[in-house]
Amino acid sequence: xxxxxxxxxxxxxxxxxxxxxxxxxxxxxxxxxxxxxxxxxxxxxxxxxxxxxxxxxxxxxxxxxxxxxxxxxxxxxxxxxxxxxxxxxxxxxxxxxxxxxxxxxxxxxxxxxxxxxxxxxxxxxxxxxxxxxxxxxxxxxxxxxxxxxxxxxxxxxxxxxxxxxxxxxxxxxxxxxxxxxxxxxxxxxxxxxxxxxxxxxxxxxxxxxxxxxxxxxxxxxxxxxxxxxxxxxxxxxxxxxxxxxxxxxxxxxxxxxxxxxxxxxxxxxxxxxxxxxxxxxxxxxxxxxxxxxxxxxxxxxxxxxxxxxxxxxxxxxxxxxxxxxxxxxxxxxxxxxxxxxxxxxxxxxxxxxxxxxxxxxxxxxxxxxxxxxxxxxxxxxxxxxxxxxxxxxxxxxxxxxxxxxxxxxxxxxxxxxxxxxxxxxxxxxxxxxxxxxxxxxxxxxxxxxxxxxxxxxxxxxxxxxxxxxxxxxxxxxxxxxxxxxxxxxxxxxxxxxxxxxxxxxxxxxxxxxxxxxxxxxxxxxxxxxxxxxxxxxxxxxxxxxxxxxxxxxxxxxxxxxxxxxxxxxxxxxxxxxxxxxxxxxxxxxxxxxxxxxxxxxxxxxxxxxxxxxxxxxxxxxxxxxxxxxxxxxxxxxxxxxxxxxxxxxxxxxxxxxxxxxxxxxxxxxxxxxxxxxxxxxxxxxxxxxxxxxxxxxxxxxxxxxxxxxxxxxxxxxxxxxxxxxxxxxxxxxxxxxxxxxxxxxxxxxxxxxxxxxxxxxxxxxxxxxxxxxxxxxxxxxxxxxxxxxxxxxxxxxxxxxxxxxxxxxxxxxxxxxxxxxxxxxxxxxxxxxxxxxxxxxxxxxxxxxxxxxxxxxxxxxxxxxxxxxxxxxxxxxxxxxxxxxxxxxxxxx
Numbered sequence: 001x002x003x004x005x006x007x008x009x010x011x012x013x014x015x016x017x018x019x020x021x022x023x024x025x026x027x028x029x030x031x032x033x034x035x036x037x038x039x040x041x042x043x044x045x046x047x048x049x050x051x052x053x054x055x056x057x058x059x060x061x062x063x064x065x066x067x068x069x070x071x072x073x074x075x076x077x078x079x080x081x082x083x084x085x086x087x088x089x090x091x092x093x094x095x096x097x098x099x100x101x102x103x104x105x106x107x108x109x110x111x112x113x114x115x116x117x118x119x120x121x122x123x124x125x126x127x128x129x130x131x132x133x134x135x136x137x138x139x140x141x142x143x144x145x146x147x148x149x150x151x152x153x154x155x156x157x158x159x160x161x162x163x164x165x166x167x168x169x170x171x172x173x174x175x176x177x178x179x180x181x182x183x184x185x186x187x188x189x190x191x192x193x194x195x196x197x198x199x200x201x202x203x204x205x206x207x208x209x210x211x212x213x214x215x216x217x218x219x220x221x222x223x224x225x226x227x228x229x230x231x232x233x234x235x236x237x238x239x240x241x242x243x244x245x246x247x248x249x250x251x252x253x254x255x256x257x258x259x260x261x262x263x264x265x266x267x268x269x270x271x272x273x274x275x276x277x278x279x280x281x282x283x284x285x286x287x288x289x290x291x292x293x294x295x296x297x298x299x300x301x302x303x304x305x306x307x308x309x310x311x312x313x314x315x316x317x318x319x320x321x322x323x324x325x326x327x328x329x330x331x332x333x334x335x336x337x338x339x340x341x342x343x344x345x346x347x348x349x350x351x352x353x354x355x356x357x358x359x360x361x362x363x364x365x366x367x368x369x370x371x372x373x374x375x376x377x378x379x380x381x382x383x384x385x386x387x388x389x390x391x392x393x394x395x396x397x398x399x400x401x402x403x404x405x406x407x408x409x410x411x412x413x414x415x416x417x418x419x420x421x422x423x424x425x426x427x428x429x430x431x432x433x434x435x436x437x438x439x440x441x442x443x444x445x446x447x448x449x450x451x452x453x454x455x456x457x458x459x460x461x462x463x464x465x466x467x468x469x470x471x472x473x474x475x476x477x478x479x480x481x482x483x484x485x486x487x488x489x490x491x492x493x494x495x496x497x498x499x500x501x502x503x504x505x506x507x508x509x510x511x512x513x514x515x516x517x518x519x520x521x522x523x524x525x526x527x528x529x530x531x532x533x534x535x536x537x538x539x540x541x542x543x544x545x546x547x548x549x550x551x552x553x554x555x556x557x558x559x560x561x562x563x564x565x566x567x568x569x570x571x572x573x574x575x576x577x578x579x580x581x582x583x584x585x586x587x588x589x590x591x592x593x594x595x596x597x598x599x600x601x602x603x604x605x606x607x608x609x610x611x612x613x614x615x616x617x618x619x620x621x622x623x624x625x626x627x628x629x630x631x632x633x634x635x636x637x638x639x640x641x642x643x644x645x646x647x648x649x650x651x652x653x654x655x656x657x658x659x660x661x662x663x664x665x666x667x668x669x670x671x672x673x674x675x676x677x678x679x680x681x682x683x684x685x686x687x688x689x690x691x692x693x694x695x696x697x698x699x700x701x702x703x704x705x706x707x708x709x710x711x712x713x714x715x716x717x718x719x720x721x722x723x724x725x726x727x728x729x730x731x732x733x734x735x736x737x738x739x740x741x742x743x744x745x746x747x748x749x750x751x752x753x754x755x756x757x758x759x760x761x762x763x764x765x766x767x768x769x770x771x772x773x774x775x776x777x778x779x780x781x782x783x784x785x786x787x788x789x790x791x792x793x794x795x796x797x798x799x800x801x802x803x804x805x806x807x808x809x810x811x812x813x814x815x816x817x818x819x820x821x822x823x824x825x826x827x828x829x830x831x832x833x834x835x836x837x838x839x840x841x842x843x844x845x846x847x848x849x850x851x852x853x854x855x856x857x858x859x860x861x862x863x864x865x866x867x868x869x870x871x872x873x874x875x876x877x878x879x880x881x882x883x884x885x886x887x888x889x890x891x892x893x
Contacts, residue, residue: 002166002285003178004342065210065234070100072238073205075403076230077101078212078253079245081112082188082388083381085195086396087243088204094404097203100237102230104211105321107196110247112188113322114357115389116270116295116302155179156869166282168343183284185295186389210234211318215242215257217375224640227257227377241403243379248316248360250368250382259372260425262363263383264435265313269327269356270304271336272297273349290338291443300352301343305335306442309502312432313358320358327354359386363424363434363455365442367391369399369415373422373633376640379403380417385442407587411760418633423459424479430455433497440500448812449520449741451475451484454497461549462656462719468493470737473516477626480550483739485532492516523868525810525832535738536745536834539705542734543662545726546743548711549719552628553655554621554635557601557614558646565619567783568638569598570765570774573619577602580685580700584773585634586784590764590791594631595755595773596623597702599687609654609715610689610698616646620687620698622713624755628652638783656719660726661709663893664733669710671729672722673699677710679891692718693725705743706750706883708891748840749833751802751880757813757829758800758842766791767844768800795852798825798844802877803865805839808832811867815841818871819861822848827865836881841865841874 074096077088080103088101103109157179159171165179196206214231229238244261246253254261279301285294292305309331340346360383362368368383381399384391395415398408413419424430433454451474459479467483468474468491475484481494492513501507508514520526538544556564565573571583580599584592601618604611612618623631635648660669666677674691676682687700695718700711714722727735744754751769753759759768766774766788774788805811811830816823830841847853855878863874883889 002162002283004174004287004289063209066208067205069207069232069235069237070205073100074098074239075241075243076237076239077243077245079103079110079247080107080192080208081110081245081247082192082392083384083396084245085192086392087245087381087399089195089199090397090400091403092199092202092204094400096404100205100207101196102210102212102232103208106208107192108188109321110249111357111359112192112388114324114355115188115386116304153181168278168282168345169285170342170344188389191389212253217257222640222643225375227375241377241379243381243399243403245381247382248313248358249318250360250380252316252318257375257378259374259378261368261380261382262420262425262431263360263368264432265316265358266361266439267311267313267325267356268359268386269332269354270302271351272302272353272355273300273346274352275299276301276345276349285342287338287342288443288445290341292335292338292342294339294343303335303339305338306439307331307334308440308500310436310439325356327356361385361435361439363420363431363438365438367395367415368417369395369412370402370417373418407589407761411762413630413756413761416630418630421479421629427458430458436499447521448523449526451517453514456494457481461547462716463547463549463723466720466723467547467737472737472739473513475740477550478628480625482550482625483547485528485535485739485741486737487516487528487531523810532741532745533834535736535742538734538736539662539707539738539742539746540835541663543660543664543668543730544736544738545730546659546661546738548659549656550625551657552623552625552631553652553713554632555612555618555649555651556621556646557612557616557618557649559616560645561617561619564639564644564646565598566780567642568635570782570784572775572778572780573598573600575600578686578688580687580702582773584765584770587761588784588787590784590787591761592755592759592763592765592768593634593761594623594627595753595759596621596631599700608696609651610696610713612649627755654716656714656716658712658714658719658723658726659709660712661703661705661707663708665707665709666891668726668730668733668735672725684890692722695722697722703889704752705746707888745831745834748829748831749835749882754829764788764791767796767798797852798846799853799858800842800844801858802881803841803863803874804836804877804881805865805872805874807872809839809867809872811839811841811865816866817843817845818864818866819845824848833882840881
């Protein structure tokens with residue numbers, strides 16, 4: 001695969017893109033082919049590279065199960081495509097023998113059989129290059145792929161070097177290409193056959209021609225829904241665990257169990273050319289600007305891509321097997337144009353066959369994996385966006401580990417079904433819009449501050465309209481519209497999705513919000529860099545107000561809430577009522593599942609949104625809004641597994657959150673809150689129920705920006721009047737609105753962690769510099785404690801460190817970290833610190849010799865960070881580069 005580099009990538013120059021994605025327009029058709037209409041139903045009469053597989057599938061349909069069904073199984077995998085076969089194999093490899101794979105037709109008969117079979121190293125950090133150890137029919141071909149940070153061999157080539165490697169390529173418009181020697185292609189049938197043979201040799205069973213007709217569910221004594229059995233026309237299999245690897249049919253299978261599976265089925269196509277002289281042994285090519293790939297297929301090419309007007313398969317047929325659709329040339333023509341431009345010989349080459357089949361696509365173009373939050377024992381392994389063969393090995397391995405050990409070995413949050421809020425997973429409009437946009441932009445350059453235009457305004461907090469009128473430019477997270485930054489140009493409302501002009505939609509004209517986003521299509525500092533600076537420095541020098549209402553807010557209450565809190569949270573949160581503690585939640589390997597604040601509640605006989613009625617103990621949890629569903633699911637799973645007698649109550653929609661931060665915050669809030677805000681009366685990490693402009697609020701003295709400040713947790717109906725009172729009182733102190741772009745910069749300056757940026761489920765608190773959140777000096781057991789004690793005894797093999805770069809150069813993450821002229825890691829999170837006037841970056845480093853990473857090792861190195869091929873000298877910090885003694889947080893200025 002030759003990856004075509006745009007000018008900014010090769011020359012390290014700034015790039016601005018005026019168009020987000022080109023609206024579809026018919027392109028001149030240079031190949032003399034007869035346009036074909038799209039049929040209402042698929043057909044199997046196609047001349048394709050897998051003709052033998054196609055005919056075998058047709059002959060076997062309806063012949064009944066290939067072997068008798070067992071009465072029970074430890075795991076039943078449903079779907080015999082790439083993911084189903086990979087998951088079965090890895091379950092067997094991990095030692096399970098009483099496992100079954102059910103395929104309604106023949107293996108690969110759904111969508112796997114017609115895949116193009118590309119295999120790109122480094123496609124995903126979590127799944128990169130996983131091998132099953134079997135001969136999977138992988139042919140080594142040349143490819144271009146960036147991989148220095150991940151130790152994947154890769155080379156940047158000039159146009160002349162590219163031409164020498166691929167003589168048939170047009171390189172006149174290229175700046176350069178990226179070459180990775182070890183990418184390849186996979187034979188779908190051969191891969192799945194090898195995997196299932198290896199699995200059955202270990203005791204697994206594969207049963208074809210056996211459609212699933214239902215999923216039996218039981219409710220246990222604690223009211224928890226669990227998988228009980230799988231039904232077919234030929235009998236039932238009792239099982240506590242089902243894995244949904246049904247591809248485009250995964251939604252239908254989910255409905256059988258009451259599980260929402262957010263994906264859509266789209267037509268996805270490629271064509272296979274006649275023989276091309278001189279094409280043999282050429283690299284595969286991927287041209288992102290043209291949204292087209294060209295894959296070597298013997299002595300011919302196959303090519304396809306991602307268009308802006310894909311065809312939805314509205315009614316997914318349950319009887320589809322080894323079938324294809326007629327290719328719609330009106331849709332596919334743009335790929336022909338792109339392919340001819342890159343490899344001109346195609347203009348004079350005939351088409352041997354067309355391959356247009358259904359594929360499943362998701363809202364963010366990432367797979368759906370993990371245990372469904374609605375049903376214990378129901379796992380997902382679907383929605384692979386035409387990359388099931390490529391990702392199958394790594395994802396199958398992690399999914400098997402997930403099923404057996406409760407968590408995958410690697411961080412898989414980006415693929416975890418729990419990344420979507422439950423209000424979105426059955427919202428068909430949101431799923432359709434976001435899946436379309438993700439498909440259409442699959443090959444688009446990913447800019448650091450881009451935002452979707454599809455699926456917007458699904459969740460808006462009480463201050464939304466108020467802030468919109470003040471010029472708020474919103475970001476979308478978890479369905480919420482949250483403040484990104486504030487434009488002096490006035491309101492920039494987000495309009496209904498126009499599908500980029502596809503499907504006869506009229507594109508929006510003079511779309512202000514889109515124009516503001518387009519201005520940020522750069523890898524340099526954005527044009528409004530000075531506005532973010534103003535928001536940050538106003539917070540540092542005076543006072544700023546942040547709308548953080550989108551944060552997740554839960555109550556953990558009940559007779560055994562203390563036992564649950566002791567086990568769930570790494571810190572001791574059972575302090576006096578009115579205390580607030582910053583803590584982590586861990587998994588059994590010591591990895592960090594969340595960081596959050598936990599406030600101890602006092603019993604109040606008068607229940608309200610701020611003071612729930614409960615018996616026993618009560619805690620108020622505040623978690624990052626973008627991971628609220630993930631946190632909810634993690635806590636719920638732990639409570640169910642440990643059978644704690646307590647309840648988790650979601651109050652996120654009922655309570656807003658206004659954060660007032662800065663040296664003048666006390667002076668501002670003293671006019672609004674009816675309580676003494678002195679250090680003695682209201683110290684850091686405490687909370688009180690107080691009146692604010694006549695409205696009851698919970699005030700918590702906390703900060704996420706490194707300043708003295710308070711969070712006001714306000715009932716929904718009181719948010720606007722409380723906000724207006726704060727802004728009125730702050731006017732003489734220079735108060736301004738600030739957004740999450742400022743929060744990101746300010747918190748990076750202070751060294752605060754961002755979950756799933758520099759803190760993930762495979763990072764421990766010890767590695768991340770958060771040992772102070774762990775009650776290891778106490779005797780209290782907590783989830784992950786044993787793993788942390790073992791790690792502490794053996795020494796840290798990696799450590800999160802902070803770097804600053806004096807040169808004012810933007811960094812965004814994934815930059816390589818050099819220590820003493822060796823790559824020792826990559827940057828996880830980076831931003832610009834306006835107070836210290838430097839670029840700040842955080843990344844985990846390892847000892848290239850394999851030894852522990854001590855503080856002495858960290859401090860003794862000579863460091864540099866590599867951005868787009870240019871190396872910049874960097875300074876390492878073992879403490880925060882801003883206010884390392886926490887004086888400002890304590891109100892000492």
